[in-house]
Amino acid sequence: MKKKPFSISTMFTMFLIVFSLGALPGTLTAREDMIRTDDGLSQPKVAVDVEYEHGLAPVANRALTTLFAENNGFRGNSFDLEATNECLVVTGWDFNFTNSAGVTGDVSIYWREGTASGFENTAAGWNLLGTNSVTTAGNNLPTHLNVGGLKLPAGELIGIYYYVETYPNPRTGYTDGGPTLFSNADLELTTYAGIGTPKFGTSFFNYRQVNATVYYEPCFNKEIVSGNDFDFNGIPDRVVEVGTVFFGANYIFSINHNDPGGPNVMIKDIVPREWNATFVGGSAPCSVIRADERRNLFSDNFITCYPGDYAAMFFQAAARCGDTPGDPTCHPYECGAFYLNEGAQAWVGRALLDQTEPLCLAAVKDMNGGGLDYTGAGDEDGDGVDDYTEACINFTDPCDAGSNSPGRR
């Protein structure tokens, strides 16, 4: 199973952000009368004083915006994307077109492995993500391009190149300068060139900052949404104390599956019998066959879901440790990884496509006094590696500085 560092707290924060994407009003101010542009289409810059809002077009997606303040323009732009923590799927884009509202035209978007910079003048290595028509919203306003399905594996640089096929209807607006890095907790965007005519020709302009919003969601992951919060910081704890009867907790976890254009899949997951698992909502039909200890028909809770292109599914797992006193699933008894359950799996037909990380807590003891750091950032054994990384990522003992022996798994 592939292991990678990830941050439950970060993901949880982003979860909240999903539901708080609101309108962010801004004001565009007047500029000089005429500006010489890359395509020679100097436009009289009449004074603009427009109240605008962005964040309106998308729904419950996560998003990263550069800027919407063009002073130049032509066919398109090149830029790079990198998902910093976890695999993401781009679900759509906004770009800036300098035309007045209501102009229609076609825009193509390409991607490549590695940076876009320096590859604007060759078609080699570029893949067409899609071509779609847009209807302009007006200059310095976001115009949506409904082309999605681009996967951004964590830590991999993906170059982007977009091109207006029907220029000057519409005409891309961009901003001189760069390269500029824009980022949030999930995603980094580095601006590069303005694109001229023809496609992948020698007419490109360094540097020009793309005016864009990128909308995205997690690829396929499972994460704790709520659970024990012994440090009252509003974030589910990533640490549990060894020797405590710590459950009695209700955990809610989510499974996201986003693969637009991919095959229809079935999601399978298993929650151990020591929990009562229930489906508590989401955008995909799911069923849970619950463990029934009394009749002993099933040894575990079996979860199956049938997501479409985009789905977020939520489950509650309520420990029933009182039924099974002494069960190690409910009572972490030594330091190391403590799994709530294993990873979810995506299936198509009989083939396993993908698997999420298991839900892992770091079981630790208070070795250095002062109690535990429930965020996982503590270092009880003082070996320089934090408790969560040791237990859940490196599989070393978070309570032993002197050896690399694995903790409990």
Ligand SMILES: [Ca+2]
């Ligand atoms: Ca907490």
Ligand SMILES: [Ca+2]
């Ligand atoms: Ca401590």
Ligand SMILES: [Ca+2]
């Ligand atoms: Ca440590």
Ligand SMILES: [Ca+2]
């Ligand atoms: Ca250690």
